[in-house]
Amino acid sequence: MSTPGDVAAAAAALRDSAAEARAGGTDVMARLSEGLAAAPFTDLHRVRELRGVEWRADGSARIGSTTTVAEIAADARLRSAYPALTATAGALATPQIRAVATLGGNLLQRNRCPYYRSAAFDCLQKGGDSCPARAGDHLHGTAVDQGAACVAPHPSSLAVALLAYGADVEVEGAGPRPVGDLYDGSDSTRDHVLEAGALVTGVALPVPAAGESAAYRRATSRSRAEWPLVEAVVRVVRTGGAVTEAAVAAGAVARTPLRLPEVERALVGASGPDAAAAAVAPVPALCSPLPQTGYKAVLLRDTVRDALERALEPQGGA
Known part of the structure; x- marks a missing residue:
């Protein structure tokens, strides 16, 4: 070591x-x-x-x-x-x-x-x-x-x-x-x-975006100390109440973390939580589940929607 x-x-x-x-x-x-x-390992704790x-x-x-x-x-x-x-x-x-x-x-x-x-x-x-x-x-x-x-x-x-x-x-x-x-x-x-x-x-990280609100949501099979079944990160930037920029990413559903550009495009111009349902409608069709993971298509859609509704609240949130 x-x-x-x-x-x-x-x-x-x-x-x-x-x-x-x-x-x-x-x-x-x-x-x-x-x-x-x-072993051996190279320990990094001393590298300030x-x-x-x-x-x-x-x-x-x-x-x-x-x-x-x-x-x-x-x-x-x-x-x-x-x-x-x-x-x-x-x-x-x-x-x-x-x-x-x-x-x-x-x-x-x-x-x-x-x-x-x-x-x-x-x-x-x-x-x-x-x-x-x-x-x-x-x-x-x-x-x-x-x-x-x-x-x-x-x-x-x-x-x-x-x-x-x-x-x-x-x-x-x-x-x-x-x-x-x-x-x-x-x-x-x-x-x-x-x-x-x-x-x-x-x-x-890039220069922070003014007017950003965000949310992170995960769905797990138990309430604590569990790996997510699906997870979603949402960022929205609003000008005059309408979304001008959106980023939506998902985890625990693929070999890599994923961006969801279809959802992002649907959010541009949205102005409130009610837009979330329409924006996430394409999500299940983006999935190609295995025999036992079909539930993730719907769970991902609903988890992304939950995160979107929180991020699109008038006051924002994280």
Whole structure:
């Protein structure tokens, strides 16, 4: 195990060894106990440059990759500028996990498919030649077909919110890339496409939009400490009461987080919560569910509608 003290040393340690990066460790340590990860690790907790929020002259923010989810959720300035992000951060997992889980770890975590997580099964993500969930239990699987044999949905809630903001991910030694470019929905062998040995240093958000209101909603099978069955992030910008800009993103339904451009287009010109029902009407037709995930088509529609109605309230909300 190495514990570098700065970004350059951390990047070199990852580049020159087979070590995996570890920050909060909430997913890494779970995978270690499941035999899906192995030491050595490159611990990032001493790299101060990777933690915290930096505000730029144009009013935009950069969030370091080891900033905790709890810190993002509690930051009042972030809440004012990027309400969809802080609402999402405040809703995921449990207070204990949010206190240690990090932004970078959330973006790069591995899926929660029980077949992938079990040593008793082989699968495409462990070098196997098939997806046992596709023919087996896939109740929590994908409902939007992106061309992959794997049916495990991507688990990152923060990626959904950052996709709605059009944020960029910064990687040491490389140019920034849109957060959506971290993922490939047609790839059945991995949950992200970050190069081996690469170090995510932070996320850059765009200049905040004046007049934005936002909401995050998730549907779960129990009230606490549960992964979402579906989740939705909505951002709307209004001028004179009418929507001039909209971003709608969904999670837990596909191999990657998704934008819903059909819904976004339907929102432009809307002026109140009553517009939500019409805007979400196309959502079920966008889905191509598996035998056990047909419920997600309707659940996604209704979850997006719930988020839209909250975001379109006269006072806004998150």
